[in-house]
Amino acid sequence: MKKVFGEKFYQEMDRISQFYPNKRAMLLPALHAAQKERGWISDETMQDVADFLEIPKTQVKEVVTFYHMFHTKPVGKVNLQFCNNIACWLRGSEELIHHAEKKCNIRLGETTGDGVFTISEVECLGSCGTAPVCQVNDDYHENFSVEALDKLLEGRQS
Amino acid sequence: MNHEIVFSKYYGESQTEGLDYYKKHDYGYNALLKAIEMGFEKVHQEVKDSGLRGRGGAGFPCGMKWGFIPKNTEKPIYLVINADESEPGTFKDRAIMAYQPHLMIEGAIISAMTIKAHMIYVYIRGEYVKEAKILDAAIEEAYKAGYLGKNVAGTGYQLDMVVHRGAGAYICGEETALLNSLEGKRGEPRIKPPFFPAAIGLFSCPTVVNNVETLACVPMIVSKGAEWFRSFGPEKNHGMKLFCISGHVNRPGLYERPMGYPLMKLIEEDCGGIWKGRKLKAAFPGGSSAPVLTAEECNVNLDFDSLAKAGSMLGSAGIMVIDDATCILKVAIRTAHFYQVESCGQCTPCREGSMWLKELHIRLEAGEGKVSDLDLIEDICNNMDGTTICAFGEATAWPLRSMVKKFRSEYEQHVVEKRCPFEG
Structure with missing residues (x-):
């Protein structure tokens, strides 16, 4: 079979x-x-994975679309995944999300035009004792x- | 109350995850050697006698679960470790895997040999990237030291172990969803019966699914005996336990205490009370699937049976504390939102119910609701309870029903004042 992924994948x-x-x-x-190699799972990648595992592409697609x-679609180089579940929300996660949205001038689920930052909301990350977590x-x-968020976003205008 | 730190001795320190450290400071696979010497029938009896109950949420007796594996089956037997830890408020398994992965691995090896499994899968939630790497490295060390592989500790027993990463789906903590996910499918729970995967589990073979913390208890039970384990906690609720506490306390974090430890003592003494000088309003005692307790109801002991008696559950011991400056409807919105996002969508009551519960709460919180909405919320919850393939329906219905029942006057206040009273 023709190799379509990098060596690391096959190893x-x-x-x-x-x-x-x-x-x-x-x-x-x-x-x-x-995904580690290509950054996201395109239709073509689904086909490549299906070919590699010798299973129908539909079986790949139904799985890809199930898991968060x-x-x-492509995500930014810096993917900020804010937990906004109960424990983080009790500790101010919403304020962080609004701050990130304002600074990057995008909404949750979007990526900045230069492809650097993506902001998304995720469910409980299992770090509730040290909430909020991103x-x-x-x-x-x-x-x-x-403050920590500002450091990460350094250089971006609000 | 008998009390001994057995897990969290060195949590927070660095480089505790290696085999050398484990040999110096912990069981160091001596429990495995002892188990081999004892014979695994005796090990099974010891675990049964210890009264160890599953730490994943349901509290099912571990030894009994192992006993469901059919005798003399010709099919391969699997041990699957549920490391999907996704219940909101829970972060104990992550600490075990990060700081003492070999404790879990040693427990898993002993357990696998007891149920005659030759393959162990660690199903770890996808977000735990760091912990998965730590486990990979620890498993490699165990192979090199001869505790895994073709000849476990010189016994001739073959045992393999691999880490399998999930990819972000709360439902995969449900054991039959987890098995489907491991098989490369969508993480949708399977129809019951069979109620236990012991007969038909992974790849249609006999399977035991155990939680990380449960397996981490096994080396200490083998090493120190069932009697020692039973010396902690009240009858039928034994052992030391990792309690995860978060939210509005001064010192949130992981606390190792005996089963049956008083919740108020944990909040007031260990965690330094409620932050900002405020008062306790409510708490989820066992993850977001557990019915909330009012401040008065928090005078309860933290064990499976005491919390069941109090109308809630210990679940995964994820305690989330809420102060009196917080609107309970906002908490309900966050809760319902979570279940709406994470519902696998197979069953209509769960898929639709979680969405409508969220919508109703948004409307009420904004001051646009009606008093009849309160009954509607209860009605939806009642129609989700027991009507779905897995317990997700109850996990959604129970906390939300408890909030509208226990804080009804706060709900009504939103309707009467046509606004959220917590917003100035």
Whole structure:
């Protein structure tokens, strides 16, 4: 089969394939690896993953659209995922979201024109003891504050 | 009250996740060696005798669950670790995995050998990227040290273990949704019966699904005995427990206390009381799926049976504290919003009910509601309760019904004043 992903993708798939009785069970790991490489899951990527796992594309698409973490459109280089669930909301997450929206001049779920920042609202991240929390790409920023947010957004005009 | 720190000794410190550290400061796989020496039938009996109840939310007796695996099956048996920790207010499993991953792994190995599983899947929520990496590294260490692989601790037993990341879906904490997700499908709960995946679980094979904290209890039960474990907490609610406390307290965080510890003592003494000199208004004692307790009702002990008696539940021990300057309808909006976003959409009562509950609360909070909306909220909740494939329907209905019932006058005030009384 023609290789359409980078080496890392195939290495990861090789490492884990021994643990699964069928290829379909590797769908979530494959999608994670694909998204890591390409930044988001396009229609073409769904087809590539389907071809790799030898399953119908519909099975890939129904899964991609079910899970919040798979992006079906490009996201900014800095993806600010604000938890706005009860514990974070009790500790002021809404104020942080409004501040980010104002500073970036976009609304929740949108990306700045230069493709740098995306702001989104996510559900409980499991960091309630250090609320509010914002997941910036993969990393948790706990006890998040307007000051810490300003630092991340440095250089952007309100 | 008997009290001994067994989990959180070194939480917050750095570099505690390696095998060397675990050997120096914790069980260090000596519990596994002891279990092998004891024989796994005895291990199973010890876990049964300890009274260990599942730490994921339901509080089901762990030893009994293991006993549901059919004897002499020819199919492979799987152990699946539920590390999907997504219940709002809960962050205990994350701490175990970040600071003492080997405790969970050792517990999982002992448990797998007890139920005769040769494969362990750790289903961890996708957002826990750092914890997944820590687990990957710890599992690799365990392979290298011979605790996993073709010949576990020289016994000839083959056992493999792999981390499987979810991708952002609360519902995947429901065990049958989790199994579907592991199979590469949408995380939609399966129709019951079978009520337990012990007969037909992952890949249609016998499966046990255990929570991270539950498995982390196993090495200490093997090592110190069932009697020791039973010395903590009241009858039928044993062991030390990680309580997650968040919201409007002065010192939120993770507190390890014995089962049956008084909630008010935790709030007032351990957490330094309510912040900003305010008063306690309400608390969710066990994640957002648990009915809220009013301030008076918070005079309750934190264990499965005491909270059930108080009309709520211990759940995943995610305690969220709300002060008296907070509008309960706003809390209800956040709660309903969460369930609306996370409903898998299979069952109409859940999919539609969660949406209408949110819409009704938005209308009421804005001062545009009617008194009849209050009955409508209860009516919707009653129609979600017990009418869905999984417990998500109840998880939505119970907290929201409790808010409208217990804070009815605050709801009515919004209607009468045509505004939110908490907005100046």
